[in-house]
Amino acid sequence: xxxxxxxxxxxxxxxxxIGEEDWRRFVGALVAGELPDYQVSAFLMAIYFRGMxxxxxxxxxxxxxxxGEQLSLGAGPYVDKHSTGGVGDKVTLVAVPWAAACGAxxxxxxxxxxxxxxxxxDKLEAIPGFSCSLTATRLKELADAVGCAIAEARAIAPADxxxxxxxxxxxxxxxxxxxxxxxxxxxxAGGAPAFVFDVKAGRGAxxxxxxxARDLARALVAAAKAAGRRATAVLTxxxxxxxxxxxxxxxxAEAAATLRGEGPGDVLEVSAAVAAEMLVSxxxxxxxxxxxxxxxxxxxGDAFAKLDEMARAQGAPREWRQRLPRAxxxxxxxxxxxxxxxxxxxxxxxxAANALGAGRATKEDEIDPAAGVVLHKKTGDxxxxxxxxxxxxxxxxxxxxxxxxxxxxxxxxxxxxTSRPAVLEVLR
Amino acid sequence: xxxxxxxxxxxxxxxxxIGEEDWRRFVGALVAGELPDYQVSAFLMAIYFRGMxxxxxxxxxxxxxxxGEQLSLGAGPYVDKHSTGGVGDKVTLVAVPWAAACGAxxxxxxxxxxxxxxxxxDKLEAIPGFSCSLTATRLKELADAVGCAIAEARAIAPADxxxxxxxxxxxxxxxxxxxxxxxxxxxxAGGAPAFVFDVKAGRGAxxxxxxxARDLARALVAAAKAAGRRATAVLTxxxxxxxxxxxxxxxxAEAAATLRGEGPGDVLEVSAAVAAEMLVSxxxxxxxxxxxxxxxxxxxGDAFAKLDEMARAQGAPREWRQRLPRAxxxxxxxxxxxxxxxxxxxxxxxxAANALGAGRATKEDEIDPAAGVVLHKKTGDxxxxxxxxxxxxxxxxxxxxxxxxxxxxxxxxxxxxTSRPAVLEVLR
Numbered sequence: 001x002x003x004x005x006x007x008x009x010x011x012x013x014x015x016x017x018i019g020e021e022d023w024r025r026f027v028g029a030l031v032a033g034e035l036p037d038y039q040v041s042a043f044l045m046a047i048y049f050r051g052m053x054x055x056x057x058x059x060x061x062x063x064x065x066x067x068g069e070q071l072s073l074g075a076g077p078y079v080d081k082h083s084t085g086g087v088g089d090k091v092t093l094v095a096v097p098w099a100a101a102c103g104a105x106x107x108x109x110x111x112x113x114x115x116x117x118x119x120x121x122d123k124l125e126a127i128p129g130f131s132c133s134l135t136a137t138r139l140k141e142l143a144d145a146v147g148c149a150i151a152e153a154r155a156i157a158p159a160d161x162x163x164x165x166x167x168x169x170x171x172x173x174x175x176x177x178x179x180x181x182x183x184x185x186x187x188x189a190g191g192a193p194a195f196v197f198d199v200k201a202g203r204g205a206x207x208x209x210x211x212x213a214r215d216l217a218r219a220l221v222a223a224a225k226a227a228g229r230r231a232t233a234v235l236t237x238x239x240x241x242x243x244x245x246x247x248x249x250x251x252x253a254e255a256a257a258t259l260r261g262e263g264p265g266d267v268l269e270v271s272a273a274v275a276a277e278m279l280v281s282x283x284x285x286x287x288x289x290x291x292x293x294x295x296x297x298x299x300x301g302d303a304f305a306k307l308d309e310m311a312r313a314q315g316a317p318r319e320w321r322q323r324l325p326r327a328x329x330x331x332x333x334x335x336x337x338x339x340x341x342x343x344x345x346x347x348x349x350x351x352a353a354n355a356l357g358a359g360r361a362t363k364e365d366e367i368d369p370a371a372g373v374v375l376h377k378k379t380g381d382x383x384x385x386x387x388x389x390x391x392x393x394x395x396x397x398x399x400x401x402x403x404x405x406x407x408x409x410x411x412x413x414x415x416x417x418t419s420r421p422a423v424l425e426v427l428r
Numbered sequence: 429x430x431x432x433x434x435x436x437x438x439x440x441x442x443x444x445x446i447g448e449e450d451w452r453r454f455v456g457a458l459v460a461g462e463l464p465d466y467q468v469s470a471f472l473m474a475i476y477f478r479g480m481x482x483x484x485x486x487x488x489x490x491x492x493x494x495x496g497e498q499l500s501l502g503a504g505p506y507v508d509k510h511s512t513g514g515v516g517d518k519v520t521l522v523a524v525p526w527a528a529a530c531g532a533x534x535x536x537x538x539x540x541x542x543x544x545x546x547x548x549x550d551k552l553e554a555i556p557g558f559s560c561s562l563t564a565t566r567l568k569e570l571a572d573a574v575g576c577a578i579a580e581a582r583a584i585a586p587a588d589x590x591x592x593x594x595x596x597x598x599x600x601x602x603x604x605x606x607x608x609x610x611x612x613x614x615x616x617a618g619g620a621p622a623f624v625f626d627v628k629a630g631r632g633a634x635x636x637x638x639x640x641a642r643d644l645a646r647a648l649v650a651a652a653k654a655a656g657r658r659a660t661a662v663l664t665x666x667x668x669x670x671x672x673x674x675x676x677x678x679x680x681a682e683a684a685a686t687l688r689g690e691g692p693g694d695v696l697e698v699s700a701a702v703a704a705e706m707l708v709s710x711x712x713x714x715x716x717x718x719x720x721x722x723x724x725x726x727x728x729g730d731a732f733a734k735l736d737e738m739a740r741a742q743g744a745p746r747e748w749r750q751r752l753p754r755a756x757x758x759x760x761x762x763x764x765x766x767x768x769x770x771x772x773x774x775x776x777x778x779x780a781a782n783a784l785g786a787g788r789a790t791k792e793d794e795i796d797p798a799a800g801v802v803l804h805k806k807t808g809d810x811x812x813x814x815x816x817x818x819x820x821x822x823x824x825x826x827x828x829x830x831x832x833x834x835x836x837x838x839x840x841x842x843x844x845x846t847s848r849p850a851v852l853e854v855l856r
Contacts, residue, residue: 001597010599013476037466042598045473048441169429170470171438 005029005039012046020059027063027159037166044163044172052177057184057219058226060177064185067159071107071136071191076144078105079282080192081274082183084216087204087346087353088241092120092150093255094263094271097306099278100147102285102293106278107143109153109190113359113367118248121152126249126369128323129315146313147306156189179206180219184227194230194281197221198274201424202239204346210235210424217427232277235425236270240344240379242422243267247358247372247393249325256321259304266378266422273423325370327393331400333407335383342414344379349390349410355403356394368395373407380419433457433467440474448487455491455587465594472591472600480605485612485647486654488605492613495587499535499564499619504572506533507710508620509702510611512644515632515774515781516669520548520578521683522691522699525734527706528575529725530713534706535571537581537618541787541795546676549580554677554797556751557743574741575734584617607634608647612655622658622709625649626702629852630667632774638663638852645855660705663853664698668772668807670850671695675786675800675821677753684749687732694806694850701851753798755821759828761835763811770842772807777818777838783831784822796823801835808847 008022026043029035052060081096083089096106110132113119121132134142134151142149160182167173187195197220200206201213217233224231236242243264245254257263258271272294279290297303311320353359357368374391377383389411392403436450454471457463480488509524511517524534538560541547549560562570562579570577588610595601615623625648628634629641645661652659664670671692673682685691686699700722707718725731739748781787785796802819805811817839820831 006597006599013473013599036597037464038469038594039598041466041470042473042594042600045441045470045477046599049473049477166466166470169434169464170467171434171441171474172470 002029002035002039005035005043009039009043009046012043012050015050017053018056023056023059024063027060027067030162031067031159040163041166041170041172044167044170044175044178047178048172048175054219054222054226057177057180057223061181061184061188061223062227064157064159064181065188068157068189069136069155070189071109071140073107073140073191076105077103077282077284078107078192079194079196079278080106080108080187080190081196081198081278082187083198084183084200084206086200086238086242087350088243088246088251089118089200090123090243090245090251090255090267091198091271091274093123093252093307094258094267095275095278096148096150097310098259098271098294098297098303099275099282101297101302101306102275102279102290104147104278104282104284105143106148107139107191108148108150109156109186110150111153114363115359118251118359120150122367123248123251124150126252126325127311127316127320129317129320130311131315134314142313146309148310149314150310153186157185160185176215176219179216180223184220184223188227188229194283195224196274196277196281197231197233198270199233199235200238201235202237202346204241204350205238214425214427221427230281232281233427234270234273234277234423235427236273237420237422237424238346241346241349241375242270244375244378245372246349246353246375247356248367248369250372250374250393253321253324256304256307259298259307261298269422273426277426327368327370328395329397330394331392331404332388333390333392333404333411335377335385335387335389335413337413338384339382339413339415340417341377341379341381341383341411342418343412344375345410348406349373349375352392352403352406352410355399355406356392357396370395377411380417382417383413430457430463430467433463433471437467437471437474440471440478443478445481446484451484451487452491455488455495458590459495459587468591469594469598469600472595472598472603472606475606476600476603482647482650482654485605485608485651489609489612489616489651490655492585492587492609493616496585496617497564497583498617499537499568501535501568501619504533505531505710505712506535506620507622507624507706508534508536508615508618509624509626509706510615511626512611512628512634514628514666514670515778516671516674516679517546517628518551518671518673518679518683518695519626519699519702521551521680521735522686522695523703523706524576524578525738526687526699526722526725526731527703527710529730529734530703530707530718530721532575532706532710532712533571534576535567535619536576536578537584537614538578539581542791543787546679546787548578550795551676551679552578554680554753555739555744555748557745557748558739559743562742570741574737576738577742578738581614585613588613604643604647607644608651612648612651616655616657622711623652624702624705624709625659625661626698627661627663628666629663630665630774632669632778633666642853642855649855658709660709661855662698662701662705662851663855664701665848665850665852666774669774669777669803670698672803672806673800674777674781674803675784676795676797678800678802678821681749681752684732684735687726687735689726697850701854705854755796755798756823757825758822759820759832760816761818761820761832761839763805763813763815763817763841765841766812767841767843768845769805769807769809769811769839770846771840772803773838776834777801777803780820780831780834780838783827783834784820785824798823805839808845810845811841
């Protein structure tokens, strides 16, 4: 038992605001292994109930960021983006090269997927030859040379790993200031002076309802600013999957198509909103100028060219698009009734894709980069009985029956067309 | 990580009422070592914030009581009493033999003192030859033969020990339903069908303010009733020490004097209230009849005779009163100003007594049964400059200076006499 920390628990329990020195001491002692788990988890539960001020969150976040390796990017129009995670979320693959094509610079650390949402590293590794194993030095070199580069996050914010493991075991994952400090500490360790948060709301998101997502978006922006960074957030819909492709290789293909002007409208809409905010945050353009630049880069082919350049700089062969993985087999899910798709449950689609091998339940699971689901109808689309709603792509049919069950349960058909925009709000 | 328990934490966090089966499973898994500490402490903090219903408290309490050895007393006018702990609290030594002299039967498990309040076992062991090391069988035999017997609690409610250690480390000691289940589980394991709780309020008590003490008293009575026991509570003042003696041997002498009609008024008042409730709870008398019987037993000498009988049954020699320990040295604290004693801080007096060797800071500390403090003036008493306020009795002078500092700081003299009753309320 740590007596100093017991007093800190008591103070947070009673609603005290904790100062910078104590937050730093907490993170230091935590990483040094000086705090028993049972005290830390009680502290986290007290935070769940009492919350934290923006100042407290920013202070904790900075201490967590300092607990491990930190990138030093120096001067330049660097900007980073972060998504709270969604199904079919390939926005990084679109927005990062697109913003880079317009003058922003992105040296991005990403993670692998766990649970029902995919990770950017898994998606990129579906590209033959593509490597995310870059040192910090190499990441910055490539970002400076190409305009953007993406590496796997490894040694950053070890305090976050310790806290997250305890939150996961103690039903405190949902504590908003802890969500914020977890996300933001890793971004701050990534070294960029400006961030764009893509905060998703809906069935396939961490924040299932829009109010909670908005609270998270506001808290992220406020804490980032309190930590001396520029930040904006884009609130986006995640009731149905984003785009038509769910699965690593399928999503890379869709991202490339989007940058060539051939992608689904919602992927374009969300990616453009995120890329525009990246340009604004990076100080490259104002809100209107950003949109104009992005439109031009798309039309001129510069946006796709930047993705291609990044892929080749990180190890992909010239003809990588033609060599994306393809699954050996496929199965269709058909509409039974006519009408309009009223629901396309992102969470259920994710479970179907994961059953096919597109995701992992534990860190050790192998991923099949070719596996996944392609949606032929999305919410609001008219359907007739017998129409193909979605296609399941797979190499391993051991869990096909399970995947089909999830996929069939994902879609509902109703009488009237309904839809909501993909971008709900921009919070600056 | 235990997944079932994670869900239980989540439910309590969100304010769900947890049912009997889950409470029992919690206690079973806890005692079996199947629940990681870090999950248990988060659960306890969630309880701190969300509370528990009376039903939940009673269910948890019964499961905790069942986690270890339980006494089986069978039919009879058995009744038990419990004090939340105070300074100079020798009520058990008075009320138990007094109630037994009037027909109640008491087979009581008691503890040793830790921190600033003394334990009944420590006090009884100041009597030469007195042993509290009784088996459950021997305790019941003595209680049936004599009317009362007191043994040291050992193997009861192991779940409480685990929970208490975590509460102590995580600032959740104050969670009311956990206080109730800790106290009540040990009483229930003690086997009596009826309880009287002496809940103390003030500077020398766990509950420093009267409202909190009343809440605790109500919660104890409600949970005991929900667990199928009869129960009442007596709310008593603990701003100043109870009686004039603080220290194990000194308190035994004062208890004996009280039962001979020669003790301080407040000890008599509180003990009579507790003993009366014991007779009522045991079904031996109604509230008025109880008072009459107690007065008669005191006058007739039956009350002291019962203490004497119990002492001798548990190993004390015939002339035990003459052989109580006496300290080798003493030191007086004098009044500097004249007026009336306006404050006599029970906590400060306890620290003085402990510095002299009357208490222990850790379980391993040895106690000096002769050490302690005798108060010559109590709150409301008139004093002149130079009057002796209190006398410190000690064998070891290594911490005398410290004890004198505490003792001098304990008393304040003011202009007007103030006092409040020792018994604040009876809650049935």
